[in-house]
Amino acid sequence: MTRMTAPELLDLVVDAGTWESWDTPPIQVAADTEYADELLRAQEKTGLDEAVLTGVATIRGRRTAILVCEFGFLGGSIGVAAGERLVAAIRRATRERLPLLALPTSGGTRMQEGTTAFLQMVKITAAVIKHKEAHLPYLVYLRSPTTGGVFASWGSLGHVTIAEPGALVGFLGPRVFEALYESPFPAGVQTAENLHAHGLIDAVRPPDQLAEIVDRALRIITSSRACRSPLAETPVHASLPDVPAWDSVVASRREDRPGVREVMFHSASDVLPLNGTGQGEVDPGLILALVRFGDMPCVLLGQDRRGQTTRSPLGPGALREARRGMRLAAELNLPLVTVIDTAGAALSKEAEEGGLAGEIARCIADMVSLDVPTISLLLGQGTGGGALALIPADRVLAAQHGWLSPLPPEGASAILHHDIAHAPDMAARQGIRSSDLLASGIVDEVIPEFPDAADESTAFCTRVGAVLHRELSVLDAADTTQRLSDRAERFDRIGLLQPAHA
Structure with missing residues (x-):
């Protein structure tokens, strides 16, 4: 499967020229020399400063807050800096009463940061829940791969959840399973199509259909209703045949x-x-x-x-x-x-x-x-x-x-x-x-x-x-x-x- 980069996906989904980044420089985290070198190489490879981008754009004319992962940056893994960036964007979307579209692709928690990175999933989830409590839409598009803590937290909380065709989506990454249990994970289980067959996601659609799906969902959920007097809507009861x-x-x-x-x-x-x-x-x-x-x-x-x-x-x-x-x-x-x-x-x-x-x-x-x-x-x-x-x-x-x-x-x-x-x-x-x-x-x-x-x-x-x-x-x-x-x-x-x- 050819994997789109985060900027390529944004170019495909959002209206041309409307992307506005919300990102500030990533916060500093404790990093030994080896991890610092890994971060530098990831930045040079992708041209990005972290594994997630956040911002706002219009999709078919509808202003939407967006979270998008870049798998090329350390496998799209979520550490403290990425978690902080995601939470800041979710909270801003809530304050501005914007619908939120998440586009994860990730191996999950950033192993180089260990438990502190692991617990970012709780913070991200809490922010998503507050967004939903404000009666604001949260839409998710799962890309390949989406595994681990990302799938087990903010990747699985969408009001509507779509996945990329053929995407590897699951809790435990197959490479980890094989290393732990010395046997391959059963084929065909961790696929978007299998998850759909088991009622875990709503649809499987290619990226070029995502803008239309988001537009339709938001057209239904967020469109304003015309005000009318209920007195003018009194039904006329027809006599019923016996x-x-x-x-x-x-x-x-x-x-x-x-x-x-x-x-x-x-x-x-x-x-x-x-x-x-x-x-x-x-x-x-x-x-x-x-x-x-x-x-x-x-x-x-x-x-x-x-x-x-x-x-x-x-x-x-x-x-x-x-x-x-x-x-x-x-x-x-x-x-x-x-x-x-x-x-x-x-x-x-x-x-x-x-x-x-x-x-x-x-x-x-x-x-x-x-x-x-x-x-x-x-x-x-x-x-x-x-x-x-x-x-x-x-x-x-x-x-x-x-x-x-x-x-x-x-x-x-x-x-x-x-x-x-x-x-x-x-x-x-x-x-x-x-x-x-x-x-x-x-x-x-x-x-x-x-x-x-x-x-x-x-x-x-x-x-x-x-x-x-x-x-x-x-x-x-x-x-x-x-x-x-x-x-x-x-x-x-x-x-x-x-x-x-x-």
């Missing part, structure tokens, strides 16, 4: 019914897909993305009806990925939209041992306590704990043929009647259809289908996007304290309300 609950169940299971992917494709103005839990799991049953509906940005968690199969139902990994999305929403101060469309969470030994029940509970707890605006959309099937995990929100919307039930009607029939023949009756008795949910105060608005979303996919998805844009606008303008109080009260009163038609 469709039997079982008809909605059947409609929700049609193979050609549009799901979350179609909603994003037809109605979102920007989408940046993310990947996995960041902790070694990917579940195809859930989509996590940064999305804009019109001018309204959000973090979107969508149960993907096409990613869930009888062989691979929604598992605990999907809920851990959902919780990553909830944390992202909180850290970036973005609204959260959840899309519910599941035949039910996995019922298996692996799901039980993987902590499915606990993850459902933790999702509910996170949803209840999130400070940011939240919307849940019941798009299709809403079965069991997998649906319950994503339902507690400020606003709950439902497609006309969306439904919500503790079990599929067949399961409820099996419990009460010891057969599944009574499933249509159970669907009616349990009040699972959208009109029943609206009457009982569980749902705030039903999005009509004419007569079935599968028969008007594009129009339906556009309609859903318009409602999401409107509701995001209303919630964005609402008083936070009142909104959180209203959220708590809505679940307190469920089951205590008189039917709307009484």
Whole structure:
């Protein structure tokens, strides 16, 4: 792999002529004669004074603070001087409320400085955390190689993390492993592609695509929203046809019914897909993305009806990925939209041992306590704990043929009647259809289908996007304290309300 130098990468990514260095001469560190000579040779070889450059530039017109390593300078290793430079830049970015892009390539800690260099990773991490606590974006592009303490600290904390194709990325460098254990590290493990397959990074993209990805991410995260009066956004409730609950169940299971992917494709103005839990799991049953509906940005968690199969139902990994999305929403101060469309969470030994029940509970707890605006959309099937995990929100919307039930009607029939023949009756008795949910105060608005979303996919998805844009606008303008109080009260009163038609 041909490795780009730090200046070459900057020339590729930032707008021409906009780079402004923030670097001051590196602080003096204790160095014996041998180390001092190494530093001098590294400076002469690279034309740089340390292994990191910091500064600010525009990327597609967006002013962005940047940290970039130079592997040619002692393997991009981080010592006290490099650590101090990084921390100073991160803190300045926080003060100036700038998004931060990190471009590491490093063997990790600078061995010549030992433990004092090792502990720089704590200081750098603390500065990154303060930046994120200020609700400012932190984007990471892992280059080859990125290993050791750099990967195990500021290289693994991005809101969005991309890696260079074929990049060697891992905790323990393969040369160190071989020396310690007298055998080579297993091939194919410490690669960008393998990390992506295991949900540890969001994408693998070449350097010439990085500017576009950064632009898209910041367009979603940092774009200002138009101010509007919530009073002007009051929805018009259309009268709903009296469709039997079982008809909605059947409609929700049609193979050609549009799901979350179609909603994003037809109605979102920007989408940046993310990947996995960041902790070694990917579940195809859930989509996590940064999305804009019109001018309204959000973090979107969508149960993907096409990613869930009888062989691979929604598992605990999907809920851990959902919780990553909830944390992202909180850290970036973005609204959260959840899309519910599941035949039910996995019922298996692996799901039980993987902590499915606990993850459902933790999702509910996170949803209840999130400070940011939240919307849940019941798009299709809403079965069991997998649906319950994503339902507690400020606003709950439902497609006309969306439904919500503790079990599929067949399961409820099996419990009460010891057969599944009574499933249509159970669907009616349990009040699972959208009109029943609206009457009982569980749902705030039903999005009509004419007569079935599968028969008007594009129009339906556009309609859903318009409602999401409107509701995001209303919630964005609402008083936070009142909104959180209203959220708590809505679940307190469920089951205590008189039917709307009484």
